[in-house]
Amino acid sequence: MKTTHQTLDRVDLKILEALQADGSLSNVALAKQVNLSPSPCLARVKQLTQSGVIQRTVSLVNAQSVGLHLNVFINISLKAQSREALADFERRIQDHDEVMECYLMTxxxxxxxxxxxxxxxxxxxxxxxxxxxxxxxxxxRSSFALKQVKYKTALPLQWA
Structure with a gap:
């Protein structure tokens, strides 16, 4: 999958905005929304997918509705920051479904x-x-989220 920055035109950005808002849009509905005919719209979506701009399409599940009531942010410090220690931690953290995100920090x-x-x-x-x-x-060190004030998955595309 190619992930380098590529130039996207106005139509590509409209397609991405529409799909970020509703990934279940049919090709016909998407084409209508971005003022294209279905065939070129589908070709653009395929190209955006093949180039890695669109990584995948998912359904977002409400955590509360499936009994996941605690959202916890955990800061982890390692004894040493060697390549081996970092790689080992990153490999081991992949195995845990409850870990939603993991970032190497400054x-x-x-x-x-x-x-x-x-x-x-x-x-x-x-x-x-x-x-x-x-x-x-x-x-x-753990910190508990008391309330989710803002959550979004759509990227801001004005800088793309």
Whole structure:
């Protein structure tokens, strides 16, 4: 998959905006929304997908509606920041479905992960049984989201 920056024209950006708002749009509905006929619209979507601009299409599930009530941000500091320690942590964190996002950070901690779990016992189990056994982990600090003020998945395309 190609992920380098590429030049997108106004029509490509309109297609991306429409699909970010509703990825379930049929090709006919999308074509109508962006003022194209269906065949060239489909060709553009295929090209955007093949070039890696569109990575995949998903359905967003409401976490609360499936019993995932805690949204936790965890800062993790490693004992050493060697390539091996970083690679080991990144490999091991991939195995956990409750980890929604993981970022290598600058500043006071090495990683920031966002975890969703149903309750405190599940969080405790994750921290004690999954994070603390990682030998390179030195410090774990958790912050709980009290309320989600803003959440979006659509990227701002005005700079594309």
């Amino acid at each position: 500043g006071d901690s090495d990683y920031l992960i966002r975890v969703v779990v149903p309750d405190m016992p599940a969080l405790e189990k994750f921290i004690l049984e999954e994070l603390t056994p990682i030998a390179s982990v030195e410090k774990i």
